[in-house]
Amino acid sequence: MKRKDFIQLSAMGLGALVLPNLPAFGTPVDPSRFLNDGIDVKLKKQLADVALNTARSKGATYADVRIGRYLNQFVVTREARVQNIANAESFGVGIRVIANGCWGFAATNTVTKEAIAKAAERAVAVAKANSRVTTTPVQLAPQKGYGEVSWKTPIVQSAFTIPVKDKVDLLLNVNSIAMKGGANFVNSAILAINEQKYFASTDGSYIDQDIHRLFPTFTVTKIDRASGKFETRKSLSSPVGMGYEYLTPTADNKVGGIVTRYKDRYDMLEDVKNATADVDQKLKAKSVEPGKYDLVLDPSHLWLTIHESVAHPTELDRVLGYEANYAGTSFLTLDKWKSRNFQFGSKLVNVVADKLQPGSLGAVGYDDEGVQCGQWDLIKDGVLVNYQAIRDQAHIIGLDHSQGCCYAQSWADVQFQRMPNVSLQPGKEKLSVDDMIKNVEKGIYIIGDGSFSIDQQRYNFQFGGQTFYEIKDGKIAGMLKDVAYQANTQEFWNSCTAIADKSDYRLGGAFNDGKGQPGQSNAVSHGSSTTRFNGVNVINTARKI
Incomplete structure (x- = not known):
């Protein structure tokens, strides 16, 4: 995750790149916890005001606070077995301030009024320390406050409401199609993410957002035993800001061309069938x-x-x-x-x-x-x-x-x-x-x-x-x-x-x-x-x- 450039997650690399570093994504939890609503928006506002008021009282000229609950689920399979199922939740508060013309930041995973006040004090102290070595003050573009507003990804069905067994069954079906088509190796995965974010600032905004993302993927590999060479083909899915409906294809969702391609719905079973045939062609291609x-x-x-x-x-x-x-x-x-x-x-x-x-x-x-x-x-x-x-x-x-x-x-x-x-x-x-x-x-x-x-x-x-x-x-x-x-x-x-x-x-x-x-x-x-x-x-x- 800390490469200089973009790294495209594939199912092949998923186990090595992501799952061993799971604590960075949160604490492992039972998937049923994902269905909890989290804390009430009224309480979020009260907690946010503690941060803003404390920061101002300590000398901040600007402050914002983000209360975040981050949910991650990774279901990973290979051939006829499940490699890993990871469910994680991360919850905490980040506070950013300007004091003496400089930025300061502090965070805490203890979401109480007392801990948030201490974090706000720390953020101001960091800003004041930074000001001793900074010659150019922060210049913020003006921003009006929006009051209390909310936004949610327009999903049909949250991926977290789908039982893990159903996801495993889909992925093992994907793998089975590839293996029956002659693949030597196949791995597949479904990644689901939900960011529940509450933002408040001294500009007068209190913004509650619920953001969903989904990424189904696979990689098919075939080996030419005679030459020892191999070829692969990844899925043609796209990671999306959608719910589980992305995996419910419709008849009018396809685009013509050499292969079947998908606009805003994805047929994973059809794609893996095409991918398995493509790998055969790649082995024989000039x-x-x-x-x-x-x-x-x-x-x-x-x-x-x-x-x-x-x-x-x-x-x-x-x-x-x-x-x-x-x-x-x-x-x-x-x-x-x-x-x-x-x-x-x-x-x-x-x-x-x-x-x-x-x-x-x-x-x-x-x-x-x-x-x-x-x-x-x-x-x-x-x-x-x-x-x-x-x-x-x-x-x-x-x-x-x-x-x-x-x-x-x-x-x-x-x-x-x-x-x-x-x-x-x-x-x-x-x-x-x-x-x-x-x-x-x-x-x-x-x-x-x-x-x-x-x-x-x-x-x-x-x-x-x-x-x-x-x-x-x-x-x-x-x-x-x-x-x-x-x-x-x-x-x-x-x-x-x-x-x-x-x-x-x-x-x-x-x-x-x-x-x-x-x-x-x-x-x-x-x-x-x-x-x-x-x-x-x-x-x-x-x-x-």
Whole structure:
């Protein structure tokens, strides 16, 4: 969880990456505890007022408090057995203040008035200590108080109301389909998260939010016994800001193309059947010839390229060098934004940041410093027009308001600027996947995310995928393997020549985008329609250089 860059959780890596570190997510509990409502909102307000009043009495000019209850459930299987079932709850209070022009923060997992008052005193003491070595005072963008408000992820059914046995049965069924199809190994998992967050500030906001996220996933592996080689295919699911209804597919939820793809519902059983067949094809596929190709990129693949090459470099703290010691910097320096004519991509490229899109991982009503969330342009007609900024950064780029993208992974962590949903907007012309392919003489159609590498400035990169299809003279000519493409960010996005319309638009995303010191994890989605890029350099990953 504390890698410099985003790590995509897969079922294969889940046991190693997450479960041994479970205490970081909370205390193990019985799953029936997840159905408890938690403390009453009136009591939360009383506790919050203790923190705010104490902080002000000790000299804070601003204070906010977050009372958080975080629920996590991971169900992990492999072949015909259950590998792990983890249920955890974390509950506590984080208090952030400004005193003598500096930030201070303290947290406690003892949720009583006395403990909260002591934590508020500690936060003020930290701020005053910081002020001895700080020369520039914090400058907050103004923010009106909203009074008492609430927001909830619009779910149909909470994943925590589904018995663990039902989840296990689904996953073992997934594994059985793969094994009957000839898979040598298969693992699958369902991850469910619920953040119950209460925010209050001296600006006059008391905000109660109930946020749900779900991620079903699997990986299928087949081995060619004759050669000793193997191939894998991951699920084409997306982690979502939805309830368990995501796993209830509907007949009108599919998008055409080489494989069955899903918009806002997911058929895990159908996907694993397709994945098992895909792995057979991958074992028999011919190895790609390096060279220049036109790429047709499915949203299940393109989301990761957007994440790494667009979303990260437009984080203002990264641009300013605040993340240089850990997560890197950005080639999108302020001079490029100030010029108002830096051509990030072709005129077709319009990228929007948002915290509102239904079903997305980043969708919330208010961010973690009490700012009502919204949408804004990052790239307009190919030109860099904005960044991602929070209250203490807004003045740096001439804004009189925060863009509402502040987040902390738990009550115990201080909030800071985190990536909102960042998405490539659909094209205006009605285009199907077949339409995108029919004019390509020499190309590759890529589905699913895979390996990636990108430099510290988010400029030079390489991306792989899950499945690759050769395009010859406007038609699919068969499957390829050993494919990765290389480019620099500006060159790549300026090679964008076609984007399918909104009927093809879909979300991908990451449950755990890593950033900060100490490291924190953020869930974020990226949407797009199928998109074409011309003349991109493709390498063969199996050949020695």
